[in-house]
Amino acid sequence: xxxxxxxxxxxxxxxxxxxxxxxxxxxxxxxxxxxxxxxxxxxxxxxxxxxxxxxxxxxxxxxxxxxxxxxxxxxxxxxxxxxxxxxxxxxxxxxxxxxxxxxxxxxxxxxxxxxxxxxxxxxxxxxxxxxxxxxxxxxxxxxxxxxxxxxxxxx
Amino acid sequence: xxxxxxxxxxxxxxxxxxxxxxxxxxxxxxxxxxxxxxxxxxxxxxxxxxxxxxxxxxxxxxxxxxxxxxxxxxxxxxxxxxxxxxxxxxxxxxxxxxxxxxxxxxxxxxxxxxxxxxxxxxxxxxxxxxxxxxxxxxxxxxxxxxxxxxxxxxx
Numbered sequence: 001x002x003x004x005x006x007x008x009x010x011x012x013x014x015x016x017x018x019x020x021x022x023x024x025x026x027x028x029x030x031x032x033x034x035x036x037x038x039x040x041x042x043x044x045x046x047x048x049x050x051x052x053x054x055x056x057x058x059x060x061x062x063x064x065x066x067x068x069x070x071x072x073x074x075x076x077x078x079x080x081x082x083x084x085x086x087x088x089x090x091x092x093x094x095x096x097x098x099x100x101x102x103x104x105x106x107x108x109x110x111x112x113x114x115x116x117x118x119x120x121x122x123x124x125x126x127x128x129x130x131x132x133x134x135x136x137x138x139x140x141x142x143x144x145x146x147x148x149x150x151x152x153x154x155x
Numbered sequence: 156x157x158x159x160x161x162x163x164x165x166x167x168x169x170x171x172x173x174x175x176x177x178x179x180x181x182x183x184x185x186x187x188x189x190x191x192x193x194x195x196x197x198x199x200x201x202x203x204x205x206x207x208x209x210x211x212x213x214x215x216x217x218x219x220x221x222x223x224x225x226x227x228x229x230x231x232x233x234x235x236x237x238x239x240x241x242x243x244x245x246x247x248x249x250x251x252x253x254x255x256x257x258x259x260x261x262x263x264x265x266x267x268x269x270x271x272x273x274x275x276x277x278x279x280x281x282x283x284x285x286x287x288x289x290x291x292x293x294x295x296x297x298x299x300x301x302x303x304x305x306x307x308x309x310x
Contacts (some may be wrong), residue, residue: 088285134297137292146210
């Protein structure tokens with residue numbers, strides 16, 4: 001087991017174009033729909049890395065919570081305000097490593113730009129990585145802990 | 156649109172315990188099964204961040220490819236060796252930001268340790284983040300580009 005690994009400094013490979021200019025505009029809470037269209041504008045130097053990406057319907061986008069500062073180990077998500085949860089059991093932006101993860105649907109590629117559906121990032125968010133979405137856990141096998149309880153208690 | 160964002164330096168929140176000591180031991184290629192059991196050993200200081208994680212059946216683990224150095228924009232995945240693909244259309248470890256993403260099944264929590272199934276990381280891999288897995292794209296909506304073609308051509 002190795003401790004004290006040498007860690008990397010994140011670098012943007014591009015930026016998100018999104019209709020959301022401020023956090024309050026992003027749909028949040030139970031069953032919030034994320035079907036907003038936007039784009040991933042890759043920096044020109046990374047464009048060759050997109051070869052053959054058109055064949056995938058869905059992508060993972062890793063990005064930086066660049067307008068969040070610091071972290072809390074206990075989070076108060078908007079979906080369950082009265083009950084705090086550990087940050088790793090939530091999608092809170094205030095994380096030890098401020099990395100966000102979003103699954104988007106790929107609509108089209110135009111050179112270094114990917115037009116996508118499902119953005120929940122702020123406009124101008126730095127993108128760290130894009131990966132193909134290859135398989136899903138079947139919904140019937142998923143347990144969703146406090147979030148499922150919060151949904152049930154509001155139904 | 157903001158360019159030149161101030162980027163963070165990744166810090167480990169814990170380390171992976173895995174049966175794989177070297178890259179060659181990790182199952183790769185078409186339909187490789189990832190059902191190996193392992194653990195996420197969080198550093199003690201981050202343990203409060205796990206509160207209520209037990210309720211989730213599956214987790215996203217973000218981690219560092221710490222034994223990979225540098226990146227290539229064109230990758231030669233083992234599943235399709237004769238046809239190169241853009242790095243962002245593959246799971247290659249040689250990425251501009253060396254971040255890996257794995258979905259694991261949570262088997263049990265013991266204090267700061269999560270016992271999980273589905274590890275495909277090397278033993279000692281630094282962990283950057285853990286997020287709850289909340290929903291899936293239905294398999295029938297997925298298109299898997301060159302990977303599906305490679306599978307078909309071998310059937």
